[in-house]
Amino acid sequence: MRSCTSALVAWAAVLARALLVSAGQTVFSAPSNASIERKPFGRFLHITDLHPDPHYKHASAVHAACHHTKPKKHKADGKQRAGWFGTALSDCDSPPRLVESSLQWAANNLVGKDGGIDFVIWTGDSARHDNDDKLPRSSKEIFELNRWTLDQLERAFPGVPLVPSVGNNDIFPHNILFPGPNAVTKEYVQIWQDHVPEYEFHTFEQGGYYVKELLPNRLAAMSLNTLYFYDNNKAVDGCVRTKRKHKDVDPGTAQLDWLEVQLDLFRQRGMQVHLLGHVPPTAGNYFARCYKRYTDIVLRFQDTIVAQHFGHMNTDAFFIQEDQEAVYTAAHNDAAVLQEGLPGDLRQDYSTLPGKGRTNEDLYSVFFIAPSIIPSYYPSMRLWTYNTTESARYTATTTNTIQDDDEADEVEQEDDDDVDLDDDEGMVGVRSRHHHRPVPPKKRKGKKHKKRRRARHASAASPSRTNTYLSLLGYSQWVMDIDAQNDAVERILHRDTLKKHDDDDEKRRKEAEAVEVDYRLEYATYPGSVLWAAFHPESGYTGPEAVPKRASWPSRCGA
Numbered sequence: 178m179r180s181c182t183s184a185l186v187a188w189a190a191v192l193a194r195a196l197l198v199s200a201g202q203t204v205f206s207a208p209s210n211a212s213i214e215r216k217p218f219g220r221f222l223h224i225t226d227l228h229p230d231p232h233y234k235h236a237s238a239v240h241a242a243c244h245h246t247k248p249k250k251h252k253a254d255g256k257q258r259a260g261w262f263g264t265a266l267s268d269c270d271s272p273p274r275l276v277e278s279s280l281q282w283a284a285n286n287l288v289g290k291d292g293g294i295d296f297v298i299w300t301g302d303s304a305r306h307d308n309d310d311k312l313p314r315s316s317k318e319i320f321e322l323n324r325w326t327l328d329q330l331e332r333a334f335p336g337v338p339l340v341p342s343v344g345n346n347d348i349f350p351h352n353i354l355f356p357g358p359n360a361v362t363k364e365y366v367q368i369w370q371d372h373v374p375e376y377e378f379h380t381f382e383q384g385g386y387y388v389k390e391l392l393p394n395r396l397a398a399m400s401l402n403t404l405y406f407y408d409n410n411k412a413v414d415g416c417v418r419t420k421r422k423h424k425d426v427d428p429g430t431a432q433l434d435w436l437e438v439q440l441d442l443f444r445q446r447g448m449q450v451h452l453l454g455h456v457p458p459t460a461g462n463y464f465a466r467c468y469k470r471y472t473d474i475v476l477r478f479q480d481t482i483v484a485q486h487f488g489h490m491n492t493d494a495f496f497i498q499e500d501q502e503a504v505y506t507a508a509h510n511d512a513a514v515l516q517e518g519l520p521g522d523l524r525q526d527y528s529t530l531p532g533k534g535r536t537n538e539d540l541y542s543v544f545f546i547a548p549s550i551i552p553s554y555y556p557s558m559r560l561w562t563y564n565t566t567e568s569a570r571y572t573a574t575t576t577n578t579i580q581d582d583d584e585a586d587e588v589e590q591e592d593d594d595d596v597d598l599d600d601d602e603g604m605v606g607v608r609s610r611h612h613h614r615p616v617p618p619k620k621r622k623g624k625k626h627k628k629r630r631r632a633r634h635a636s637a638a639s640p641s642r643t644n645t646y647l648s649l650l651g652y653s654q655w656v657m658d659i660d661a662q663n664d665a666v667e668r669i670l671h672r673d674t675l676k677k678h679d680d681d682d683e684k685r686r687k688e689a690e691a692v693e694v695d696y697r698l699e700y701a702t703y704p705g706s707v708l709w710a711a712f713h714p715e716s717g718y719t720g721p722e723a724v725p726k727r728a729s730w731p732s733r734c735g736a
Contacts, residue, residue, distance in 0.1 A: 301344025
């Protein structure tokens with residue numbers, strides 16, 4: 178189903194590596210002197226979209242959400258049956274055995290006794306979908322499934338910090354979350370009380386987001402409640418702006434205000450931050466205002482945000498975030514292409530490819546989307562490594578503050594007090610369902626007033642752009658061939674079925690229950706000198722183990 182020779186995967190791996198660490202740079206070695214605190218392992222795990230389903234039944238009808246045994250008639254594949262570990266390319270959720278066995282595999286192979294991980298990013302959707310009218314979901318079931326998933330994570334990774342976030346299927350009804358404090362935010366504070374800092378309880382009850390320091394005074398994680406940005410959440414106004422004090426502040430606006438303040442504080446402390454959440458920040462997912470302002474914030478704090486991690490899409494992807502100036506340039510260049518034939522199109526396309534000499538990296542950022550455990554495709558997980566050479570620590574300074582070229586104080590625009598809910602919707606236009614930034618229409622005449630230019634902080638020496646302390650070094654992607662492993666279990670269950678001994682069924686069932694999942698390396702974003710460092714000590718690499726030797730490497734394409 179997935180080919181290890183896939184050109185797309187190879188291209189993505191190369192590009193991801195290029196984005197993480199500039200070409201020509203080497204991976205730093207671990208410092209020789211140990212710090213007072215435990216030295217970080219330099220690895221963390223990203224797990225997302227587990228979707229455990231307690232109603233999943235092996236050999237049930239796939240078109241019945243893998244809940245019922247009666248197949249649907251008049252369907253070409255109506256007789257398709259649910260697999261033991263789940264069913265790929267279906268609308269079925271994960272059987273609990275898939276979640277439990279996958280986490281245990283990660284604990285045994287990606288961590289193990291001789292290694293470790295510093296933290297686990299857990300980006301939501303830990304309950305089943307509402308895809309069966311005969312078995313409707315409830316808030317009680319959703320919370321119970323999140324407790325069960327948390328228990329599995331704590332068993333697999335005892336003592337490892339977890340950083341959870343709320344997914345759109347972790348609430349009832351799905352997608353709809355009203356401003357807090359509410360029953361949902363209060364319940365998740367209780368469920369995650371051992372993993373959300375106590376001093377953040379009030380903030381979490383208000384908005385479902387929080388901050389957690391992972392390496393004290395060095396590295397933090399900010400878990401965002403992306404449901405307040407998600408345009409399928411009809412309970413919020415989409416980051417609407419207002420100056421009227423008697424109006425309630427939109428929860429998305431309040432969260433973005435909080436995000437700016439926290440990033441500024443972390444920058445003043447010289448810390449780096451991982452941003453994480455469930456729904457990724459694309460224009461197709463976010464309200465226009467939320468999308469525009471969030472993108473502005475992450476670009477303005479480029480020297481403080483080391484990376485952004487999301488889930489929700491059940492697939493492996495990364496996206497580029499662009500400053501409005503970069504989009505204006507691209508939009509201007511697009512017009513000429515339409516007037517020429519194929520040769521002109523090709524010349525135009527290649528002329529706009531970014532080159533080392535002319536790309537202004539201050540105008541761009543990147544965020545990553547991890548694939549899911551739920552077998553929408555194949556179950557997958559991602560293991561990151563990062564630089565632990567603290568002697569190379571980056572320190573933000575005022576010299577890294579950048580102002581826009583157009584410093585004019587007087588701008589012609591509408592007063593914010595006169596902006597109502599739908600004013601920004603026109604900014605989306607034909608690009609609204611893509612990840613590119615919306616290109617605004619011509620400015621409308623309105624009241625003139627001074628507009629404060631916000632400082633932007635970017636540096637080529639920051640960890641998000643140069644290999645230094647806390648920089649991402651790369652990741653390894655691990656995938657389970659669920660079809661092959663389902664087939665292996667079926668062979669056990671149907672072995673010697675013609676003998677018809679009464680105790681054979683129970684014996685085979687117990688043998689099947691004992692089968693554990695196995696993940697294989699799908700691809701990695703490291704150079705050969707790092708991948709094979711354990712076998713070539715002369716390479717000089719002494720950083721975190723990029724790909725654990727305990728785990729299974731593919732012996733051949735498709736293995």
